[in-house]
Amino acid sequence: MKSTFTLVVLFVILLSFPVMRSFAQDIPFEVEPNDTREQAQECWYVSGEIGVDGDVEDWYKVSGLDPEEYVSFNLVYDTELQRIDFEVYSDTNVIATTVFAESNSIVSTLVPGQCYVRVLATNGQGVYQLYADQAYDFCGMPTYVASEGCSFF
Numbered sequence: 001m002k003s004t005f006t007l008v009v010l011f012v013i014l015l016s017f018p019v020m021r022s023f024a025q026d027i028p029f030e031v032e033p034n035d036t037r038e039q040a041q042e043c044w045y046v047s048g049e050i051g052v053d054g055d056v057e058d059w060y061k062v063s064g065l066d067p068e069e070y071v072s073f074n075l076v077y078d079t080e081l082q083r084i085d086f087e088v089y090s091d092t093n094v095i096a097t098t099v100f101a102e103s104n105s106i107v108s109t110l111v112p113g114q115c116y117v118r119v120l121a122t123n124g125q126g127v128y129q130l131y132a133d134q135a136y137d138f139c140g141m142p143t144y145v146a147s148e149g150c151s152f153f
Contacts, residue, residue: 027129034058037089040116044132051082051125062115062132072108073117074131079103082124089116 030048032055034041040059048058065071075086079102086105088096091113098105100122119130 030058034060037092037116037118043130045130047127047129048119049125049127050084050119051121051123056121058119060117060119060130062111062117065111065115065134067110067112069110069134070108071111071115071132071134072106074104074106074133075101075119075128076131077103077128078126081126082128083122084128085120085122086130087118087120089118090114 027045027047028043030046031041033039035055035057037059040061042061042063044062046060050056050058062071073086073088073096075084075098077084083100085098085101086107087094087098088107088109088111090111093113095111096107096109098107115132117130117132119128
């Protein structure tokens with residue numbers, strides 16, 4: 001009976017943290033060091049940890065983008081533990097940014113040059129997931145269609 005209760009409690013805890021539960025998926029984890037543009041890890045989706053041991057920013061490089069099509073970026077994290085923002089760069093120019101981003105923040109933009117994403121810990125520490133997609137935004141609509149259900153910054 002005690003083991004059944006323990007399993008039920010664990011199941012409820014897992015359901016309470018959908019962001020943490022999603023980290024069990026087969027998503028690559030960041031490779032340190034990736035704290036500068038020169039150290040940017042190449043990826044389209046990644047899990048990372050930030051705000052730990054002085055690690056307050058992570059850089060990623062997204063290659064193979066069509067410069068004439070929008071690309072959407074989605075950042076997912078536990079807002080109870082941390083506050084994270086992110087910036088999208090075309091070469092060395094910031095072209096999109098979030099300030100006080102909520103978890104599941106979506107940015108959709110054209111990226112005419114080499115794309116970089118900078119993830120910034122503004123408060124706390126913890127894990128996150130970053131996704132990039134050029135075919136669809138994260139509401140399931142093609143990116144060229146404005147969809148009202150998403151938050152675009």
